Amino acid sequence: MxxxxxxxxxxxxxxxxxxxxxxxxxxxxxxxxxxxxxQTLELIEKGGMAKGDVLGVARVAGIMAAKSTPNLIPMAHPIMITGVNINFKILPPDKIEIQGIVKTDGKTGVEMEALTAVSVAALTIYDMCKAVDKAMEIQNIRLVKKSGGKSGDFVREGEKPWEE
Amino acid sequence: MxxxxxxxxxxxxxxxxxxxxxxxxxxxxxxxxxxxxxQTLELIEKGGMAKGDVLGVARVAGIMAAKSTPNLIPMAHPIMITGVNINFKILPPDKIEIQGIVKTDGKTGVEMEALTAVSVAALTIYDMCKAVDKAMEIQNIRLVKKSGGKSGDFVREGEKPWEE
Amino acid sequence: MxxxxxxxxxxxxxxxxxxxxxxxxxxxxxxxxxxxxxQTLELIEKGGMAKGDVLGVARVAGIMAAKSTPNLIPMAHPIMITGVNINFKILPPDKIEIQGIVKTDGKTGVEMEALTAVSVAALTIYDMCKAVDKAMEIQNIRLVKKSGGKSGDFVREGEKPWEE
Amino acid sequence: MxxxxxxxxxxxxxxxxxxxxxxxxxxxxxxxxxxxxxQTLELIEKGGMAKGDVLGVARVAGIMAAKSTPNLIPMAHPIMITGVNINFKILPPDKIEIQGIVKTDGKTGVEMEALTAVSVAALTIYDMCKAVDKAMEIQNIRLVKKSGGKSGDFVREGEKPWEE
Amino acid sequence: MxxxxxxxxxxxxxxxxxxxxxxxxxxxxxxxxxxxxxQTLELIEKGGMAKGDVLGVARVAGIMAAKSTPNLIPMAHPIMITGVNINFKILPPDKIEIQGIVKTDGKTGVEMEALTAVSVAALTIYDMCKAVDKAMEIQNIRLVKKSGGKSGDFVREGEKPWEE
Amino acid sequence: MxxxxxxxxxxxxxxxxxxxxxxxxxxxxxxxxxxxxxQTLELIEKGGMAKGDVLGVARVAGIMAAKSTPNLIPMAHPIMITGVNINFKILPPDKIEIQGIVKTDGKTGVEMEALTAVSVAALTIYDMCKAVDKAMEIQNIRLVKKSGGKSGDFVREGEKPWEE
Structure with a gap:
């Protein structure tokens, strides 16, 4: 049950x-x-090339947030993260996709760490662009894959591989 | 410009x-x-009545997260929050809506604090239910209203009032 | 010596x-x-039933505080907590008893984590009731039992089992 | 009401x-x-003179904890502390008394900050002496005096002035 | 005196x-x-152009550290920082100079916040390059200028203006 | 390469x-x-004897900072520190030398923890003396020795043993 x-x-x-x-x-x-x-997407894209690296700051924020997960999520166990990657895909005309991968060698999974990392990376993008666009939306935060542990692997249906 | x-x-x-x-x-x-x-929504609903208060824990997590915002969002200013409310609406068959209201008397706005509070409340719901439902999604995190400050008020188009 | x-x-x-x-x-x-x-105890008791769950908030605070122990206690080692329970007993006419149990699989004990969890749960009860009762007292925080580790088990004399 | x-x-x-x-x-x-x-009190007393300053470490822990209060107590407002003093009195044969005074110029009181400071100072004394005495107890944490704010001053009945 | x-x-x-x-x-x-x-300086310089932005990460770390100052420095007051800038100058053949400027509108100065920001930016540069150069040194962290407050302005003798 | x-x-x-x-x-x-x-060195020296223990406070700050390292340094892994020592040498007429030793039993080294501990101890000395000497400098923070791990041991050339 x-x-x-x-x-x-x-x-x-x-x-x-x-x-x-x-x-x-x-x-x-x-x-x-x-x-x-x-317009906002264009500003971010130009910044990444020349000046004002929104996604670089959001990546750092996401990686640090993964480490703060047990301080944010009340029932989450402290866990020794052994690796974090945050990737971004710019999808014109109006979307940035975020991927977060977290690894550990421990007693419990790192889904919450990866969810928190992606959420905080998204919030940081909002923060750095809110002066020009208050209507931005954070959408579709979801677990795509999980491996290791007794409960076995999980692969979300209908997800395509992340291509770069 | x-x-x-x-x-x-x-x-x-x-x-x-x-x-x-x-x-x-x-x-x-x-x-x-x-x-x-x-099925997951039903478990949460029953818990709220009798035992296992998922939303009560998520509310505490959201309120505490509002206070952690400047530690999570790199360019966010520290700010003295003067009030936080987190509300939930259970929308059968498959959705919980979260509302976060944050107030301050300060030099800068509290959009990031409210966005962070709602995001962490959503993450906490995920955490407490992930043993039974790994496919949950966090959707549609957005600023609905903002008042105060030099840049003036913002009201997102097409939003209905929150009724309880 | x-x-x-x-x-x-x-x-x-x-x-x-x-x-x-x-x-x-x-x-x-x-x-x-x-x-x-x-009068304060009565307010808490009624809240637990119907509205305003003081002890539910205090439980979350205590569990989160266990994880903050090494940030609060200068010489405490960081440790990977593997489980926390916080229980309350309402003892009319004027007392709430708090029990905190912390577990780990590690190199050092979790006495400080359990002591911190119970202390912060008690402080949270004070905080949520101080508008009606500033004279509340925190009493009798003590280690009741400890197991594991080289120094062996400890059982405090004269303690009765916690019955619920 | x-x-x-x-x-x-x-x-x-x-x-x-x-x-x-x-x-x-x-x-x-x-x-x-x-x-x-x-025996434990004697060890602390000797340490204060010559080597191993338990109370010096506990004082630093208490002062730092006052600043962490809003991160520990869920509904506590962030507040700009403007001063903290932690004092100790050694009361042979078996007791250390702790006094914490916290000040601010703000919208809400600093009772929780002072209660947290004294609690963490007490926990730190426990931590530093637990290798020799696991049966120590934390007793009688209470608000003695409070001034400022709309709700007026509070002086706990029956308390004597702190003499040094 | x-x-x-x-x-x-x-x-x-x-x-x-x-x-x-x-x-x-x-x-x-x-x-x-x-x-x-x-060789290490060259790697950092190339990264700033093309891939691997050491100084971008160090800048984020320094800005966030300014906000953590009261949690690190025991007797430092909490303070509402109102602005932070971190700048770097690459000085071949072997040196990176860091400048940190912190502002506030408050009751006490922000020297410690600026010193902490520059120290943590320096530590982050070390961290990101330590795989290739363990012998790096952090040198010459000092207050160059301070304004505001009752104690008056301070300008360190012999410092040249920071030119970019 | x-x-x-x-x-x-x-x-x-x-x-x-x-x-x-x-x-x-x-x-x-x-x-x-x-x-x-x-003059500042003399004040610290006298304090250590009689009243006002600057180095005692700096030692506590350094030990606590070692535990905060992964929250400060973005790409640093969380790690379970198993021991920290902070030592000071007063070198008249104008210098205090700081030594920090950090240990672990883990997957990655503790160089960053030791560098952070010494940096924060130095910043705390600055903080506690800045009312009398704003021109103090932090100099020569460097890794002296490291052992364990696959990359092998490191001993910095030209360093003498720390004598007390």
Missing amino acids: SQLTHFDAKGNARMVDITQKADTSRAAEVRGEVVMSP | SQLTHFDAKGNARMVDITQKADTSRAAEVRGEVVMSP | SQLTHFDAKGNARMVDITQKADTSRAAEVRGEVVMSP | SQLTHFDAKGNARMVDITQKADTSRAAEVRGEVVMSP | SQLTHFDAKGNARMVDITQKADTSRAAEVRGEVVMSP | SQLTHFDAKGNARMVDITQKADTSRAAEVRGEVVMSP
Whole structure:
């Protein structure tokens, strides 16, 4: 039967006990999008070439956020991240796609770390462009793939490989 | 002419100088959604009644995240938040809508604080339900309204009032 | 001979070297109390039932604080917590008892994590009720039990089992 | 009528709106105790003279913790602390008394900052002595005095002045 | 008479009371250097052009570190930074010079924020190049200029203007 | 061929993947200096004896900063520090030398932790003395020794052993 494991038998929130789980290699891939006006996308694109690197700052923010996950998500276990990559794809006329991959060798998965990294990278893009475009939207943050751990691998249906 | 103000004339990222701006009352309202399977929504709904309060934990996470915004978003100014509300609407069969309202009396706006609060509340819902539903999606995080400050008020087109 | 291990031979504070210690399963149980007026206790009790869940917020605060322990306690080692439970007992007319249990699989114990979790849960109860009762007291924070590690188990004399 | 202001009319936790409150000078004094074996107290006392300054480390921890209060206490407002003092009194045969005074010029009080400072100073004393005395207790953390703000001054009954 | 104000009359460390000080516009400029092998400097220079932007990452790290200053420096007051700029000068054959400028409108100066920003930018350069050059040195971190506040302006003797 | 490993083949910053590296015992020793006026050095020296322990506070700050390293340095991996020592040498007429030793049993080295610890200890000395001497300089922060890990040991040329 399905259960929300973050609660005990009385319904009280808890950090689930993973003491006895073994350390295994794990990875998670998350994707999401920032949708904006074509003018804003153009400004970001030009900046990446010449001056004002929005995506460079957003990448740093996403990587650092992955490390802050247990301080943000109440029931998340602290975990020793062993690698983070954040990639961006500019999709004219109005979209930036974000990919975050997080790895660990530990007792629990890194889905939350990858979701947090992509969310904070998206928020940083918003922050750096909000002076020209307040109507930007963060869309479609979702887990695309996960490997390692007892619960087995997960691959989201209908996702295409990330090509660069 | 439109400009990304978070860069100087040479294109280097900076925290924009707001030293001379006056303190004014400001507010920002952000909304977003978590889309999930109907079974997961049902589990959350039942928990809210009897045992296992997913939304109560997500609300605390969102409020605390609003205070962490300047540690997550590189060019965001530290700001003294004076109030935060996080509300949820359960929309069967498969959606939870989140509203975050943040207030301040300061030199700069609180859009980033409200966006961060709603994003982390959404991530927390994901975290607490991921054991039963890894395919949940975070959708449609957007600024709905903003007031105060020199740049004037912003109201996103086509948004209906939040009714409870 | 007894020694304060957090100092070197010259009396300088240090983080004790535990590099060579083995990872073992460890747990610590801490208890403490918040004493208040009967009227305040009644407000909390009613809230728990219907609206305004003081103890739910305090539980989240305690669990998150366990993860912040090495940032608060100068000589505490960082440690990978593998589980946290915070429980409350309402003891009319004027007392709430708090129990915190923290687990790890690591090189050092989690007494400080459990003590910090219970202290911050108690502080949060104070915070949420201080508008009606400034005279509340935090009492009797103490280690009740500890297991694992080379120094062996500890059971505090005279403690009764926690019954729910 | 008494109310827990950290909840809205529906009983949902919130950070109370203080946008319209004026900045005023405020102070809070908190006291608490760490009770231990006479042997432990003696070790601390000797350390203060010659080598191994437990109370010096605890003082730094308490001052830093006052600044972390809004990150620990979910509904606490961020606030610009303008001064912190932590004092200790060694009370043979078995007790250390701690006094924390926190000041601000702001929209809300600093009771939580002073309570957190004293709690973390007490936890640090525990941490540095736990190798020799696991049965230490933290007792009697309470607000002794508070001034400033609309709700007026508070002086706890029966408290004697702190003499050094 | 000269005094270390961070101690009280008994010699106990404290956060100095600034409650009664007025908010004024303040700024601080700090400079420092990272000295390395000519080969390392060349790698950084090429990266800035084409791929691998060491200085872009170091700039983000420095700006974020300015905001973390009160969490790192025990007796530093929390302060609302209103602007940060980090600039770099590549000085062949073997040196990068760093300039940090921090501003505020507050009760105390921002020297520590600027010193921390430059130090962390330097540490980040070290981190990103340490795989090829472990012998790099951080040199000459010093306050160059400070304005605002009751103690008056400070200009370090013998410093030339920063030219770009 | 030399490479800046913190960038991928396209030049994008990343946290390097260390998932497959084995845990090994590692240590790093860093040294640095604070140069000041002879009067300031004298004040610190007297304080250490009688009242106002600048170096005691700086030691605590350095130890705590070692634990904050992954939050400050963007591409640094989180790591479980297993020991920290911070030592000071007063070198009349105008210099304090700082030594930081950090240990771990992990997948990556602790050079950055030791460099951060010494830098923050130096910044804290500046902070506590800046009321009497704004012209102090932080000099010569460098890695002196490192052991453990696949890349082998490093000993900086020309360094003498630290004698106390």
